[in-house]
Amino acid sequence: MELTQPQLQTYEREGLLFIPGLFDDAEIALLQQATVDIAAVDHPSRVLERDGTTVRALHGCHLTHSVMARLTRLPRLLRPAEQIIGGPAYVYQFKINFKAAFGGDVWKWHQDYIFWAKGDGMVAPRCVNLMVYLDEVTEFNGPLMCIPRSHHHGMIDVEAARGKGGWQDNVSADLKYSLDRETIARLVGEGGIVAPKGPRGSVLIFHPNLAHGSTPNLSPWDRTMMIVTYNSVSNVPVPPGEPRPEFLVSRDTRPLAMAEGALTG
Ligand code: SIN
Ligand code: MN
Numbered sequence: 001m002e003l004t005q006p007q008l009q010t011y012e013r014e015g016l017l018f019i020p021g022l023f024d025d026a027e028i029a030l031l032q033q034a035t036v037d038i039a040a041v042d043h044p045s046r047v048l049e050r051d052g053t054t055v056r057a058l059h060g061c062h063l064t065h066s067v068m069a070r071l072t073r074l075p076r077l078l079r080p081a082e083q084i085i086g087g088p089a090y091v092y093q094f095k096i097n098f099k100a101a102f103g104g105d106v107w108k109w110h111q112d113y114i115f116w117a118k119g120d121g122m123v124a125p126r127c128v129n130l131m132v133y134l135d136e137v138t139e140f141n142g143p144l145m146c147i148p149r150s151h152h153h154g155m156i157d158v159e160a161a162r163g164k165g166g167w168q169d170n171v172s173a174d175l176k177y178s179l180d181r182e183t184i185a186r187l188v189g190e191g192g193i194v195a196p197k198g199p200r201g202s203v204l205i206f207h208p209n210l211a212h213g214s215t216p217n218l219s220p221w222d223r224t225m226m227i228v229t230y231n232s233v234s235n236v237p238v239p240p241g242e243p244r245p246e247f248l249v250s251r252d253t254r255p256l257a258m259a260e261g262a263l264t265g
Contacts, residue, residue: 060247
């Protein structure tokens with residue numbers, strides 16, 4: 001799938017682009033089953049909420065499940081990523097955020113790129129997030145809230161919160177690099193807030209420097225989303241020290257080849 005010039009311009013201007021219903025019900029059912037399979041495996045890449053039982057996120061899913069690996073090579077995701085970053089891409093990160101009914105916790109306001117710059121040594125924000133909705137997203141189940149045009153400010157340097165010191169500080173509800181109230185108020189004064197809502201199968205494309213976050217899910221409806229982050233093959237990070245685990249920073253940086261055919265292969 002090729003993004004049109006107007007779509008690319010919207011992305012550049014707003015920092016996000018929403019495409020409702022890009023995957024059909026059969027494809028979503030396949031992805032949901034793969035998600036259930038991965039979530040059943042007790043592994044450090046499976047992160048729990050503060051209650052110690054609810055699954056918060058799964059990481060590195062393209063490394064362990066063939067359906068997820070294939071998803072990352074579908075033209076519907078890979079081609080827009082290549083257009084946006086301006087050349088060949090590889091999967092930098094693949095996560096599934098659950099935001100479970102009644103128990104899914106907050107994601108504080110943040111930009112993604114600061115984690116990758118400071119944590120992984122990524123030199124430039126030549127990467128992009130493609131988020132696939134596995135559930136319908138409404139105003140009730142903790143949609144992603146985005147501040148349009150905030151990416152034009154670049155990476156806003158914030159002090160790291162004092163956490164436990166491991167990679168877990170980057171994925172828990174006590175986020176390592178979150179934006180303060182004054183900054184959020186200023187950014188929202190400029191760009192407002194949008195929360196793209198839509199049926200399962202929708203895709204939200206957003207910039208690594210777009211300010212975003214989400215509230216806890218008080219509703220009885222899950223809000224599962226997959227997020228594939230593609231990076232340019234000419235922007236491979238050079239870690240400042242011990243690299244984070246492979247399920248957070250892919251080691252295979254070869255350009256991805258486009259898959260032909262359906263998700264099932
Ligand atoms: C969320 O799942 O609501 C947050 C996702 C993100 O920060 O990338
Ligand atoms: Mn984020």
